[in-house]
Amino acid sequence: MTATALGMPQVRHGVGNIFEHEPFPEYAKRELKNEQLRANLGFATHKIRTKRDAVTSELPDWQDLRTAGSMIKQQVMANLDTYLEEFERNFTAKGGHVHWARDAHEANEIALKLIQAEGVTEVNKIKSMATAETGLNEYLEEFGIHAIETDLAEEIVQLGDNDRPSHILVPAIHRNRTEIRDIFRRKIEGVNPNLSDDPAELAEASRFRLREKFLTNKVAISGVNFGIADTGTMTIVESEGNGRMCLTLPDTLITFMGVEKLLPTVQDLEVFTQLLPRSSTGERMNPYTSMWTGVTPGDGPQNLHVILMDNGRTAVLADQVGRQALNCIRCSACMNVCPVYERAGGHAYGSTYPGPIGAILSPQLGGIENEHNATLPFASSLCGACYDACPVKINIPDVLVHLRGKAVDAEKAQGEFAGGKKDPHYQMDAIMFGAKKLFSSGKLMGLATKGLPVSKLVTGKKHKISKLPGLVGGWTDYRDIPEPPSTSFRNQWKKERGAAPKRVGGSRVDVAALMEANKTKVAEAHAKAEAANPIIKEAQ
Amino acid sequence: MRVALFSTCIVDAMYPKVAAATVSVLERLGHEVVFPQGQTCCSQMHVNSGYFDDAYPVVKTHVKAFSEWDFDVAVAPSGSCVASLGHQQPMIAERAGDTATATAAADLAARTFELSQFLIDICGITDAAEQLGSYFPEKVTFHASCHGMRLLRLGTRQEDLVRTVGGLEYTQIEDQDQCCGFGGTFSFKNADTSGAMVADKVQHIEETGASVCTGGDVSCLMNIGGALSRKESPVQTVHFAEILASTKENPLKVSGPVSVTAGGK
Numbered sequence: 136m137t138a139t140a141l142g143m144p145q146v147r148h149g150v151g152n153i154f155e156h157e158p159f160p161e162y163a164k165r166e167l168k169n170e171q172l173r174a175n176l177g178f179a180t181h182k183i184r185t186k187r188d189a190v191t192s193e194l195p196d197w198q199d200l201r202t203a204g205s206m207i208k209q210q211v212m213a214n215l216d217t218y219l220e221e222f223e224r225n226f227t228a229k230g231g232h233v234h235w236a237r238d239a240h241e242a243n244e245i246a247l248k249l250i251q252a253e254g255v256t257e258v259n260k261i262k263s264m265a266t267a268e269t270g271l272n273e274y275l276e277e278f279g280i281h282a283i284e285t286d287l288a289e290e291i292v293q294l295g296d297n298d299r300p301s302h303i304l305v306p307a308i309h310r311n312r313t314e315i316r317d318i319f320r321r322k323i324e325g326v327n328p329n330l331s332d333d334p335a336e337l338a339e340a341s342r343f344r345l346r347e348k349f350l351t352n353k354v355a356i357s358g359v360n361f362g363i364a365d366t367g368t369m370t371i372v373e374s375e376g377n378g379r380m381c382l383t384l385p386d387t388l389i390t391f392m393g394v395e396k397l398l399p400t401v402q403d404l405e406v407f408t409q410l411l412p413r414s415s416t417g418e419r420m421n422p423y424t425s426m427w428t429g430v431t432p433g434d435g436p437q438n439l440h441v442i443l444m445d446n447g448r449t450a451v452l453a454d455q456v457g458r459q460a461l462n463c464i465r466c467s468a469c470m471n472v473c474p475v476y477e478r479a480g481g482h483a484y485g486s487t488y489p490g491p492i493g494a495i496l497s498p499q500l501g502g503i504e505n506e507h508n509a510t511l512p513f514a515s516s517l518c519g520a521c522y523d524a525c526p527v528k529i530n531i532p533d534v535l536v537h538l539r540g541k542a543v544d545a546e547k548a549q550g551e552f553a554g555g556k557k558d559p560h561y562q563m564d565a566i567m568f569g570a571k572k573l574f575s576s577g578k579l580m581g582l583a584t585k586g587l588p589v590s591k592l593v594t595g596k597k598h599k600i601s602k603l604p605g606l607v608g609g610w611t612d613y614r615d616i617p618e619p620p621s622t623s624f625r626n627q628w629k630k631e632r633g634a635a636p637k638r639v640g641g642s643r644v645d646v647a648a649l650m651e652a653n654k655t656k657v658a659e660a661h662a663k664a665e666a667a668n669p670i671i672k673e674a675q
Numbered sequence: 676m677r678v679a680l681f682s683t684c685i686v687d688a689m690y691p692k693v694a695a696a697t698v699s700v701l702e703r704l705g706h707e708v709v710f711p712q713g714q715t716c717c718s719q720m721h722v723n724s725g726y727f728d729d730a731y732p733v734v735k736t737h738v739k740a741f742s743e744w745d746f747d748v749a750v751a752p753s754g755s756c757v758a759s760l761g762h763q764q765p766m767i768a769e770r771a772g773d774t775a776t777a778t779a780a781a782d783l784a785a786r787t788f789e790l791s792q793f794l795i796d797i798c799g800i801t802d803a804a805e806q807l808g809s810y811f812p813e814k815v816t817f818h819a820s821c822h823g824m825r826l827l828r829l830g831t832r833q834e835d836l837v838r839t840v841g842g843l844e845y846t847q848i849e850d851q852d853q854c855c856g857f858g859g860t861f862s863f864k865n866a867d868t869s870g871a872m873v874a875d876k877v878q879h880i881e882e883t884g885a886s887v888c889t890g891g892d893v894s895c896l897m898n899i900g901g902a903l904s905r906k907e908s909p910v911q912t913v914h915f916a917e918i919l920a921s922t923k924e925n926p927l928k929v930s931g932p933v934s935v936t937a938g939g940k
């Protein structure tokens with residue numbers, strides 16, 4: 136049932152950096168040729184996978200924590216209106232100011248006005264996905280306000296001309312040390328011209344630049360990891376401590392917050408402060424967790440603002456299957472385990488949100504019918520590794536399939552295809568139509584598979600097919616197809632066994648009882664396998 | 676037991692030897708095997724491609740084909756297709772407003788088992804050499820298909836059965852749990868990413884020095900085998916049912932490019 140059918144208001148999609156700008160397969164094809172990127176990604180994702188596996192498997196209640204995290208978030212989404220009002224009341228009561236933004240553009244405008252009111256032209260920033268989504272830095276730049284990224288990796292991206300983050304946790308994952316050294320030599324004023332690519336030296340160069348900014352800039356901008364409804368408390372978790380500087384030193388703090396970022400109570404942090412660091416950096420605990428509740432006279436920022444931003448989130452909320460995407464705590468575990476992300480890299484997803492979560496979030500936030508967002512849900516082999524890794528149990532593969540259905544419906548609604556019969560959509564429709572006809576009747580399958588010997592003609596002397604035309608040619612770009620057999624199983628069976636009686640009646644075997652009786656057999660089979668053929672892990 | 680074979684469309688049309696091998700193993704254990712002729716496909720290709728409307732008649736066909744027969748359990752040599760029955764068919768029928776088919780599909784799914792599940796959990800098989808007479812003197816490695824692993828939670832069932840086959844030398848691949856890049860229509864719609872994935876898989880397989888790579892889904896094996904063939908690699912891909920069916924008297928031959936014969940009738 137659609138939202139309109141329920142008499143609900145029309146969904147309002149977001150704007151900003153939540154779009155894929157060209158078809159994913161084409162973008163990915165280009166990125167796959169970037170050897171440096173693939174090497175960096177392969178190395179980094181494998182390393183972090185190992186770390187994450189170690190710190191999640193050591194907790195006996197990891198699965199329970201995931202369930203708790205998922206349930207708390209579901210509770211928030213089911214009562215979002217109530218929690219938002221509660222949060223607003225408490226944040227305001229403690230001296231803060233709440234601003235509501237329907238979309239990314241409104242959020243940027245509000246921030247601009249607040250900054251202009253302080254009369255500054257430079258602001259410090261804590262790494263934040265929300266401001267990347269709204270494109271805040273570029274927007275402020277148009278009005279002569281320069282935003283300084285203080286997270287080391289974000290800083291690298293910002294100083295590297297026309298660069299964009301490619302990972303939500305490790306934004307500069309696509310850069311190597313030499314590239315970073317060159318960027319710093321070029322862009323940091325007064326830096327040692329012989330700066331080496333030693334990580335400690337690079338960090339020192341960054342520190343040298345940022346120290347001064349921390350001490351002089353009066354306004355800081357942040358995102359937030361969790362907002363607590365019943366106290367109005369804000370929480371940010373980070374690794375470097377730069378965030379802590381931005382949260383404590385300036386007079387004015389402006390926080391961008393997606394409306395889904397709420398947790399009901401402070402106690403819920405118990406669950407999320409365990410889930411988040413273990414899932415994201417593979418650490419038991421992150422080095423810095425900052426929490427602030429309202430204004431404390433004489434201590435920390437005295438002007439406290441939060442911009443509560445929708446930007447398509449209520450559209451996501453309206454979709455009962457898709458809404459679980461809002462449970463995301465941006466840990467990046469899904470991308471670190473994703474085989475597609477590992478090869479194609481984060482830029483191929485276009486939007487601020489890359490990887491599996493991006494593939495389900497961007498089309499929902501920005502609308503599946505807009506730009507090339509419809510190609511994102513197809514950028515997955517549906518292997519399911521993301522679902523297993525996700526600390527809040529977002530069933531990403533199910534949402535991907537759900538959105539594929541929407542993509543096909545949206546595409547069908549468009550009617551004519553721009554590319555005529557050569558259009559991939561047209562070809563896909565034709566394949567699916569043919570397969571539907573074939574699979575709707577066993578008889579037809581039998582007849583069709585009688586024709587298999589004919590297909591031997593196309594396989595030739597090599598007994599394989601090495602080139603197919605059109606869309607399915609993608610298969611033969613990388614793989615052969617074996618020669619089809621001389622007959623299908625069903626035809627062979629019919630010939631050899633004839634037709635058996637369909638019904639014999641009688642009672643059925645009690646399968647559940649058999650399974651109960653054999654419940655030790657899985658472990659037994661494994662023990663026998665270990666004895667028969669032990670697996671020797673050779674040292675790498 | 677009376678076992679209805681759900682061959683799956685791809686085995687039926689492209690790998691009849693895998694269905695024959697499955698039948699051979701089941702009959703060796705004394706089960707009566709029937710093949711509901713009306714069956715076609717689990718509908719997964721349509722569902723996973725987003726063609727939900729087109730999937731509905733396919734779901735109906737599957738449910739009807741099996742409801743015309745009386746059997747104790749249905750067995751399929753595929754983790755992916757079995758997972759799709761319970762996971763997707765009821766959703767598709769429900770979406771089409773056909774609650775009766777949705778219920779029937781869920782019931783049928785609950786009685787349909789992947790081959791290794793059936794052998795271990797229902798028949799109590801723990802040693803293929805001893806209890807099935809399986810014999811296959813080759814160096815073998817194994818690809819763990821995603822849907823068997825993550826949707827059916829098969830764990831090491833398939834791999835364990837393979838490791839207990841007589842004469843077999845087992846070697847495990849690096850990154851065993853990584854997807855081979857098949858993903859149905861993903862393999863040609865995102866051909867380059869899929870190609871990069873299968874290239875890594877094939878490299879890990881070749882690193883083991885195995886002569887055979889086995890697994891529980893012919894779709895993945897067709898992907899892996901196709902990439903091996905393109906590289907002119909001597910490594911062959913066979914379904915684990917074929918290895919279980921192979922005996923000393925009637926061994927599975929993997930030499931020669933195509934006409935692999937199913938052993939042990």
Ligand code: SF4
Pocket residue numbers: 414462463464465466467468469470492521524525526527528529
């Ligand atoms: S979807 Fe799950 S795994 Fe991915 S970033 Fe969000 S919380 Fe982490």
